[in-house]
Structures are given as structure tokens and as C-alpha cells.
Amino acid sequence: MPSRPAVFGGTGKTVLEIKPDSPFVVFYGEPQEEQCAELTGRLVLSNPESTTLKSIQMTLRGTRKTTWLTTNTTSPQPVIQKVYFHVDTLNLFPVDGSKNKAHKVNAGVHEWEFKFKMPSHLYESIEGLPNNYVVYDLKATVDRGYMSKQLMAATHIRVIRTLGRDLTEAMPMDQTNEDLWANKLAYKITVPQKNYIVGTNITANFVLIPLRKGVEISSIKMEVLESRQMFADNYAGRRASHLQELIVVTKEAEMPADCAQVVPDGVEDADALFDESHRFSMALEMPKSLKICRQSADTDYIRITHKLRIYVNLKNPEGHTSQLLVKNHLHLFISPNLPPNEDQSVVVDANILSQQAVQDAVNQHAPPTYGLHQLDELYHDIDPSGFMTPGGQASRANSGANTPYYGHSRSGSVEDLASLNAVAHVDGGASVSALHTRLQDLDMNMSQSNRPTRYAVQRQHSSGGSTPHSNSDDTTHPPPSGYLSNGGEYNMVALSRTPSYNTAVRTPARTPVFADLPTYETATSRPSSPSHTPRSGRSTPSPAHSLDTLTEETQRNTVMNSRRTSPRRHTPRGSDEGR
Secondary structure, eight states: OOOOOOSSSSSOOOEEEEEESOSEEEEESOGGGOOOEEEEEEEEEEESSOEEESEEEEEEEEEEEEEEEOOSSSSOOEEEEEEEEEEEEEEEESTTOOOSSOEEEOSEEEEEEEEEEEOTTSOOOBOSSTTOEEEEEEEEEEEOOTTSOOEEEEEEEEEEEEOOSSHHHHSOOOEEEEEEETTTEEEEEEESOSEEETTSEEEEEEEEEEOSTTOEEEEEEEEEEEEEEEEEEEETTEEEEEEEEEEEEEEEEEOOTTOEEOOOTTOOSSOHHHHSEEEEEEEEEOOSBTTTSOOOEEOSSEEEEEEEEEEEEEEOTTSOEEEEEEEEEEEEEOOTTSOOOTTSBOOOOHHHHHHHHHHHHHHTOOOOOGGGSOOOOOOTTOOGGGTSOOOTHHHHHHHHHHSOOHHHHHHHHHSOGGGGGGTBOTTSOBOHHHHHHHHHHHHHHHHHSSSOOTTTOBOOOBTTBOOOEEOSSOOOOOOOTTSBOTTSSBOHHHHTOOOOHHHHHHSOSOOTTSSOOOOHHHHHTSOSSOOOOOOOSSOEEOOOOOHHHHHHHHHHHHHHHHHHHSOOOOOOTTSSTTO
16 A cells, blocks of 8 residues: 655655646637636645755646558558647746755645646647547656755646637527428428537437328437547648548437327318427437547647437338438537546536536526616616606607707806806705706896897708807897797797798798898808807807898799799690790
């Protein structure tokens, strides 16, 4: 029996052990995702007697080997290539790596922590293939100085590359094969997933409908084909490759006896093509050892892919047997929850698989609909009754009327800014009453000033922008006659009256609600694009116009249009009248 390491004195042997926090390092997704990982652990030295230490060093090394026999020559030649593609050295004592002086340590147990950063482009561990592998080992060396034997320890580290953390990769991607084959069979074969954990079962769902009388379904066969492709650099001046295919697992069975669905007696209007079918499922148990079936890998020197083949054997009425073949791609991966043991076997735990299935079902839930999403929260201590725009018809009626006009909005931005301090409470919330009071005071101040009121505000709309204009003086102009009723409200009949065609063409795009409209000469004399001026106390003046001139033009154009649209007397072709 091996002797146990002594801790404090005695005749025990000095023992050096590497205790990684985890025996495997996991990378999620493809190497391009740039997700680095770390290998951490402790180096433990148990010495029963005091000893001297000159240096302690640890090395992480990755090794790959590819080998095969050439088959395209008369005498097969071996191709062997072994490379240490990754070497990382860490100095635990002393940290700078110097070996000038030895240090004496007392008897007992001594520990040193280590950490290796592993980039995402490292190859994953590939084991189980004969004479072809990618492995990692961690080695520790303790130099005890002159005339003393070095202490060495080594352990195996496995690098696992599993599915990415993205939900689109974690979700099952079913593969469905549905078609009519040789006018004999209508089939629908569905494989619920594409990604499977090494050592689990692969299930296929079948819907088979014979189309010809006398065609019978005899047996179903499922098998997994593993393709291995190895590469070697600088072999006879070129990059050599070798491909090998092997069936790693197969299963053949008859259809279940109770899978047929037949139209019941007495039912004449049923869909015979749909009802007279065979519906069943078949599961294929995958090997649980990496020596029989490896995970799918895509490295620069070893590539492993898998395909699922499904055969459906048919007995024809003529006596011969036909066979339907369906191929599906598989991606086998090693799960961090079910890592292989040192004997390269995977122990499948049903409880872990059920928990993973539940988690996948939760991840597949669709995001909430628009009506169920989380609404944005309002500010603290604010009553929304005085701020939120009413919906429905009231929104169109009150939204525009409650919006402050340009003059009011501008004055609130440049005048009496210090009074805004009274609007807010001590805790930062706004007071509705203070806001309303400020708006009323602002309206009273604006009405007493020399600025135009709401009926004197002018707006111009154009494709290039909008610039507010006012009259040449700051006097208040009443609204045009005919646009207001006796009660002071807008006359909607007058506002909705449609002008003549010539008047509409010759009139600029301007709403004649608040001021007189310009004449044709005035409109054409303006620049093509309005000039934007700084927001000051006065707006850019615009020339005043006469409403009488517009009325005369409207009447004149109306008479001209009535003459043009009046019915004309039919004149025979060839006469001089009407030419």
C-alpha cells in the first residue's frame, strides 16, 4: 500500500501535490467570442522534516499529435506529427524566477496558489482516438538545490468547449424531413434537437403513410456516423490530410404494434391519407465512453463531425425490399455538468438532465407582449392628473389647445428663472398648485405687455423650416373678420371654406387664421428659404398685407373659374368657331 504523507516529522516521505479548483476548464461558444478562462488551484508541499527550497515552478503544456498511414502509395508510409502548441510557465517561488540563494522551510504543510490565464483560441481536449489527441497537463517542479533530488508532480487538465451562453444556441433546433418517396410512402421524420450531450439518447419521431396498396413497413434502423479528419503540416512539402469514417452506434427495431391509426368503421368522410398512418418514436442510446464516440470538434488539425442516418425498410407487393434513407446533422458536446472521468467515461445523471431540461424550457419562453411589459415609472410625488394628455377624442381636442404658444414658451425660458425654485418641494417633487399658479401669472404678465397675444401669433410652414413672423410693429392685431363668431369662438364654416384653384396656387402655404395674407408680389419677393434668427425679445418682422386685396383676388378668380367650367355649345369639327 502507498505510504501516507507525514505532516509533522516522522519517517514519512515528502509529498508534492497539485490540487486544481476544477479538473477542467470550460470555454463557451466559438473561439472568436474571445472569452478567456482561468485555471486556478493550490500547490501543496508536505515535508516531514525541514528542507531547503531554491525555486518552485509550474508549467501548463498543451500537446497535439496526429498520425496515420498513407493509402495512396504502394507501400503505406506513416505520417506522425507531435507538437507542443501551448507552454505557459509560472514562478511561484521566488516570483522573479531567480535561483541565487536557497531558503530553508520548516517541517509541515506548505501551500502556494497558482493562476493560469487561458485564451479562448486554445484547442479543446480531444481524447479517445488511437494515436491522435489534444491533451493538457499541469506540471510542478521543486528545486531543492545542489545534491538534492527535485520534487515533481503532474496532473491532467481537460479543456471543454461547450455551447455558447446565447439562448439561440441553447434552444433546441429541430430537424424535419417531410416528403413523398417514390410514390410509395409519405413520411415526416423529426429529430427534436441538433445538439446532444455525449452519452445521452437521441430520439426521432416518425409519421409514415403508405401510399400504394400492398406496401408494408418492415423495420426502422438508426445509426450515428463519425467522420474524423486529421491534418499534418510540412509533410513532403505540403499539408497532408486523412479522412476516416466509422459507425459508432446502431439500432434496428420493428415498428410498435399499436402505432397504426385506422379510420373507424362507419366513418366515410374522414381523411384517409391522414388517419391511416403510423405514428411512433424511437430512441437511440449513445455510448458513454469517449473511446467509442467523441464529441464534435473543429480544430486546425483534428476535425470530428457526426451524422444521424435513419433507414425505413419497405416490403413491396412484388416481393423485393426498398429502403428510405434520411440524414441529419448532429453536434455532440461535453456538458460541464456531466464531465468525463479519468477513464474517459461519462456518468449520465438523470436528475441533472431533468433540471437542464426545465431550464431550457424556461429560456424558450417568448418575451412579454406590448400590453404586459413594464411601464416607465413617473417621478416621485407627482400627481399625473394635471400633466398627462387625455386619450381618445379628448386628446385631439385638448392637446393642441393646452400647448403654450411660442411667445409664452420663450418667455418661460429666458425670463424670471429664479421663480422656478418655488415650484419644487424640498424632497425634489414638483407641486401641481405651484405650476398652475405660475402659468396663470405668466398669462397675466403676457397680456399686459406689448407683445402679441395668442391671436396675433403668426406661423409659417414650409419644406425648409419654419420661422415665426410678426408685423412691422408690436401692436396687437385682431383676428381676420369672418373667422370668429359673436361668442368669440372660431367660425369653423369660414375656416373650412375651400378657395378656388387659382387662389390656392397663387397663395403661399400659410394658414390664414391669425393675420392678413400676403399678396402675390409680396409672396414672390421673399427669399426661397426662411432665415433663422436668434431667439431674442422680438421676432423677425414681416410686411403687413390687406385683406381687401385678397378678397378682390378671390372674387375675380371665382368668376374666371365659373366661366371656364360653364358648359360650352357643341361646335362641329371643321368650323371656325371655338378654334
